[in-house]
Amino acid sequence: MGDNRGNTEASDAAAELKHFPNRKSEAYFYGAQAGAVPDGWFCRRHLHHMMFELNLVLEGTQLAEVGGASYRQGKDHLILVPPMMLHAYRAAGPFRFFVMHVQIDDPVFLNLLNRAKLLLLTPEHELNRLLLPEMKRILQLAEEGDAPKSKLFRSVYTIMDLLESYIAAQEGPGASADVLPIRIAKAIESLVADRHAEEAIAAGWMEALAEQLGFSRRHCYRVFRDAYSLSPREYLAVLRQQEAMHLLTGGEHAVEEVARRIGYDNVQSFIRQFVKWTGTTPGAFRKQRAGETVYLTPLELE
Incomplete structure (x- = not known):
């Protein structure tokens, strides 16, 4: 009889192996700005889809409106804006600030931020004391310009880890993520960004969306x-407004083309709605090239 010890040893070795699933994470450091603004400065009401914002006052005072609540944001106060939450800012006298956004392909993490609704973090807040050094480190690296990306993203992921650990500890065991709201949000974004330009957004889009996801319209709503503290219809309206402003200020698109791109089959209906949104016509808005629109994040789908 032959000696089978080699086969047995190989089999035993293979049996001791434990295979782990492949995992990938992509973070996009987006729209970071730092600077000083005068009294009278303001940033219009807007939202960011699939990303969160960290807004830090370095000197002076900023008045913030986040999720329908008003805050007075002083030096070293942090504001954390979860995805799809409406917010706006204005100056209470001259002030300096740093703001950054992070887009992350992790619906569970994004859902965690929305559940926690940690909006204003004062310097006395435990989480502020953890996040503030990383925010200032990112600001320093960003100002250097040629700093290695690995150092920048080390701080970005440290911030995410701190947020995730803190919120999970506050929630305790048993809390679970519901990714359906993000699935609905992505489907609404597709209505604006991922369709043929000549297709208008149909009147029954919400019913069709709910059916596509396998839930009732009432449950999805x-x-x-x-x-997100706003309805699917309100979210669609904000996305259309922001995308129209992007197209008008970021290129030479004709007003008719912009109307079609965001789902209007009648250009006059679009113009009337744009006037309601901004107080001016699309043509006048383009000429003004309002500088405050730099805060708008582009509508990009995977």
């Missing part, structure tokens, strides 16, 4: 409203 409720979970979306609970997660």
Whole structure:
């Protein structure tokens, strides 16, 4: 009989192996700005889809409106804006600030931020004391310009780890993520960004969306409203407004083309709606090239 010890040893070795799933994470450091603004400066009401914002006052005072609540943001106060939350800012006298956004392909993490609703973090807040050094380190690296990306993203992921650990500890065991609100949000974004230009957004789009996801319209409305404090229809309107402003200030698109791109089959209807949004016509808005629109994040789908 032959000696099978080699086969046995190989089999035993293979049996001791434990295979782990492949995992990938992509973070996009987006729209970071630092500077000083005069009294009278303001940033219009807007939202960011699939990314969160950290807004830090370095000197002076900023008045913030986040999720329908008003805050007075002083030196070293941090504001954390979760995805799809409406917010606006204005100066209470001259002030200096640093703001950054992070887009991350992790719906569970994004859902965690929305559940926590940690908005204003004062210097006395435990989480502020953890995040502030990383924010200032990122600002320093960004100002250097040629700093290695690995150092920048080390601080970005440290911030995410601090947020995730703190919120999970506050929630305790048993809390779970509901990714349906993000699935609904992505489907709404597709209505604006991922369709043929000549296709108008149909009147029954919400019913069709709910059916596509396998839930009732009422259930989709409720979970979306609970997660983001605005209705799916309001979210669609904000996306259309922001995308129209992007197209008007970022290129030479004709007004008719902009109307088609965001789902209007009648250019006059689009113009009337744009006037309601901004107080001016698309043509006048383009000529003004309002500088405050740099805060708008582009509508990009995977």
